[in-house]
Amino acid sequence: MVTPKPDAPSAELSSTEVERGERLANAIMGFGKQQGAFIARMNRTTGIDRSAFILLKNLLHLGPSRSRALAEAVHSDPSTVSRQVATLVKDGLVERRADPEDGRASLLAVTAAGVRLLEEQRARFALSLTRMVRHWEPADLDHFIELFERFLGDHQDYLPIMINECAGPVRSEGESR
Structure with missing residues (x-):
């Protein structure tokens, strides 16, 4: 042990x-x-950078949300997400809407152009992956997908713990606290 x-x-x-x-x-x-x-x-x-796709995918999944909720969903700092969202708004991929529960706040929502971009990118990526693994036995591919989906679910559930476990400074073996 x-x-x-x-x-x-x-x-x-x-x-x-x-x-x-x-x-x-x-x-x-x-x-x-x-x-x-x-x-x-x-x-x-x-x-468009990776962080933009991550924000768009999460916002689409969440539905119209406040910036703070989006930051929590992507495990990021609200000020960082706010700057990234500003670019997405400027590019027409996200829009700000009045929050019906609090007129002083706004909700973020993916625009039709943002949804189109995500759908097009996902379709291209899926086709490319399909070509990559087309020589695999179908049963092997199905089993891999099943296990990978299971891994991703476990990873998502464990992510807050993993962040805490891995976020500390790296110490050499002989170094004390």
Whole structure:
């Protein structure tokens, strides 16, 4: 058994579990690197950065919302989201609406142009992924999708804990608190 460090969760993990976690972390980091390259290229060709797509997708999912609720949904600082939303409003992808419950506040909503952009991007991405895995056995692909969807659900649920676990400063093994 591997005993967790003082600031780690209290449950003990076996060395096999830790090894699997390291393999998963390496795979995710490799995927993240590939996605980073993809996203950088997409930013240059579409003129819209990844954070804009994240905000648009979350806002579409939430429905008309206050900026603070959007910031919470994307685990970001409200002032950062406010600046990003200003650009989306300027680009016609998001609009501000009066909040019917509080006339002093406004709600953010994705415009028809924003919805169109998301739908077009998702369709292109889905077709590209389909071409990438078309040589997979259908049962393997179905199983992978099922497991990946399960992983994403668990990741979403665990994300606040993960942020707390991983947000601290990195210390070397011999360094004390």
